[in-house]
Amino acid sequence: MNTAAPAPEETSRIRMALRAENVPPSATAALDAQAKTLIALGVDVINLTSGEPAFPTVEPAAQAATQAIAEGFTRYTPAAGIPELRAAVAVHLNRHGTTYEPSAVVVTAGAKQALHYAFTALLNPGDEVMIPAPYWVSYPHLAALAGGTAVPVHPSPDAGLKVTPDQLRRAVTTRTRVLLLNSPANPSGVVYSRAELAALAEVAVDHDLTIISDEICDHWVFGTAAFTSVAALSEEIAARTLTIGAVSKTYAMTGWRIGWVAGPTPVARAITALQSHTASAPSSIAQKAALGALTADLTTELEHRRQALDARRLTTIKALTDTPGLEVGGIPEGAFFLLADVSATYGRTHASRTITSAADFAELLLAEANVAVVPGADFAAPHHVRISYTVPPDRLEEALTRIADFVGGLAPTAERVLG
Template structure:
């Protein structure tokens, strides 16, 4: 009597490619998901891990999306995005003094996809990408997926978490292909001024490197800080720069997934071809939503939001200055994050657990105080935690109160 063969173990015949097997999930996304899971269970967690502003999507975007559905704008669009959105995005980018034309802009499913396409277009296997550290968690994995290697350049001690041109120049090798800049910076919130940025870009010019400039948080600068776009630093900078941005942060449209990359025409054409074989094009409805946001007069609304977020920034910086064992590193003049050095808590204990790393600090803080922050190892800042201050003011004040009580409860 014959018997049916036993079922093979799940995935027993599937061997992952190295590039897939070695890429971990996003640390920030994982912590955000963990905090949200606890909240769903009824735990009063205050989530300071988020990379999105806690404002509603601007109303013109929502109205434009509804109109798109109502009028049947639900089909494929050109691979590079609808022409009117490419034009509006170019105008939006050019408010910083750049000179992009619509044909140089490719609309993508978020700025992260724009970065992926940029790396795919520029990086050959074995190429190196220089980036000032601390840096965003996804950069090394985006580089690896394109066959490249991210090379973090650490800031000097007491530099305010800013990398200088001499440090950058010393890191250049014969395999260096790209300089990756992020200004305002995630996770630190530091903002490079025009002189500092020009010095870094001059290294790229001298060594004939392409520049990818991640400017997704360009709207969120505070105090006397000014956002400077790399491609506005002169013709030599513009001809080698890819500017990445999108509507997620400025217009509170993270879930709509619309970003862009603006680049010299030849590069934009290559990225369009790449996108045509991957996503085909971003969502037609989301493109219309983004167009609604970019073409509405939102000056007053956006300035009001910036002032609100600035108040939260100042509240957070002031509170952390008074918490033993935590020290804000750098000057967080932009984005909506800051980095706090927590080495002052190392060796201290609570609930039978001893803090020996920023990861320990974050885990214990979540377990004992129900406040979620991101440990900095994946940002190339292993002794820091990233704090996002985008939550509503009352929740932010409560989180800071809990942080202070947590620090006071730590025993030597």
């Protein structure tokens, strides 16, 4: 155990730009780090904050990377990525009905960097990005870093955490430039149907907006839900859409940092120029690894993984539904997260601490039951916590039991006792 005194707060003479001072650290990463610190200290914490499936990287990726190193494939690559990988990504995307040429694809260091380039290429200062809530925590910061302003669009309370075209139309202003779509969605796991996406995309067509469609979880769709690629909806929509994706989640390759943006050639060219002056290109070795993953026949293995996650999803939904005081938000049919509404626990107490927010709930749950979840405030879901159900089944069952026991053991409010 590390018993060293904490380092004193470092001071600096360097005056930072507002854009750096205004970016808070990610809440997801903070909770994940807190849980990992406790685990390192020997505490039996079950970490349900993770943003990645708990599977190993697919074997052909690792093999291709080893081979790339052995063959000395360790130099700069073309700024848009190696041609074979751009072609493989185009084939990979087009299985959903799009018609991308390899020249439409720019390979990036993960989907996150692809989003950063997309916002940088599209936004002038003050331009607005409509983001259906609840949303992935990084979108507003990525938009702000590029000079834009995020405009959250909130669903109605009874709408299953999905926004409607009318809600988007009401949020459009003269400054709106981009509509961000993300289905399957992080953090809620909701999957918009083809018809729903078509209706949302129509708003972009009517108001001449660009759509950025983050489709990073395209593989993780369950039950009766089906994945729809927005750019496959029509030629008109494809002409105004940038599709974002990655090998990160599907192939368990989050650490390899390979993603992409695909869209009309002039935008792909501009993004390539941005990348050439910033990152040069993603890692040559990781590009070979991604090529290995995309060109191997992994259908059976990926289907096994999908079914394994689906079983964990159903276990989680059942356990939370059976826990009085918790309510699953919307219908989580994709990704590997869901949101649990914890507002019914507000006012209840544990060891003289009263829960007044989802942040209190998450903090107490970690302190008292050793289960880490992420409070939803930064996802624009202030009364929910995000639960990532990717952990192995025995740990998941144990975590869900601990959550149920924790909620069941909360004392009622003083008023309720009196009243």
